[in-house]
Amino acid sequence: MDCTQHETIQLSSEAIALLRSEAESLQFVHAQSENFGIKPAEARITSPFNMATARGTNYCVELANDTLLVETAQRLLERPVVFSACNYILYDSGSFLGLHTDRPGCEINALILLAGESSVVELRPLKPEESVHDLLRLSRLGRGLVDDTDVVPLPEPGAAVVFHATEIPHQRRPPSGPLLLLSICYGPETASSR
Ligand SMILES: O=C(O)CCC(=O)C(=O)O
Numbered sequence: 306m307d308c309t310q311h312e313t314i315q316l317s318s319e320a321i322a323l324l325r326s327e328a329e330s331l332q333f334v335h336a337q338s339e340n341f342g343i344k345p346a347e348a349r350i351t352s353p354f355n356m357a358t359a360r361g362t363n364y365c366v367e368l369a370n371d372t373l374l375v376e377t378a379q380r381l382l383e384r385p386v387v388f389s390a391c392n393y394i395l396y397d398s399g400s401f402l403g404l405h406t407d408r409p410g411c412e413i414n415a416l417i418l419l420a421g422e423s424s425v426v427e428l429r430p431l432k433p434e435e436s437v438h439d440l441l442r443l444s445r446l447g448r449g450l451v452d453d454t455d456v457v458p459l460p461e462p463g464a465a466v467v468f469h470a471t472e473i474p475h476q477r478r479p480p481s482g483p484l485l486l487l488s489i490c491y492g493p494e495t496a497s498s499r
């Protein structure tokens with residue numbers, strides 16, 4: 306398998322200002338789960354979460370088709386990609402997102418810090434001797450959060466990490482204050498999406 310796990314990029318402050326104003330115009334919906342699980346067909350891990358989300362619209366879709374992001378996604382997936390989803394995510398001090406892998410269609414996820422303190426994304430690739438069941442067991446032991454992760458910094462608004470989100474389990478711990486992120490998903494280009 307490709308050993309490039311992720312790439313970090315920086316978006317312009319103009320783009321961040323537009324995205325923040327778009328987020329302010331949207332209604333966020335609280336989403337919460339206590340479930341742990343594995344979808345056998347997909348080897349997809351799910352863990353509990355608690356956060357608020359809103360589907361992105363104009364500016365997000367415009368940014369999603371920006372060359373920098375599309376080319377980065379393509380490099381990581383090693384094939385042509387198409388944009389599939391835009392979601393703003395709002396965390397506060399009680400929110401978190403337990404260890405999980407993303408659904409098919411979000412093979413590549415670009416996570417962009419829009420507002421809040423300097424932050425990180427935690428990636429937890431499967432170790433060679435480990436199964437998804439082993440990792441789910443660890444997630445349960447940690448109530449959805451595991452230690453020993455690869456910590457990728459998001460030092461300031463505009464910082465983004467792009468990674469293979471259906472392959473690499475990832476998580477977010479409760480932040481110390483409000484945090485606004487944007488997730489842009491890309492999937493492989495298929496005959497029907499071309
Ligand atoms: O907030 C994060 O760092 C992760 C968000 C995420 O995993 C997702 O959008 O699928």
Ligand SMILES: [Fe+2]
Pocket residue numbers: 405406407414470475
């Ligand atoms: Fe995710």
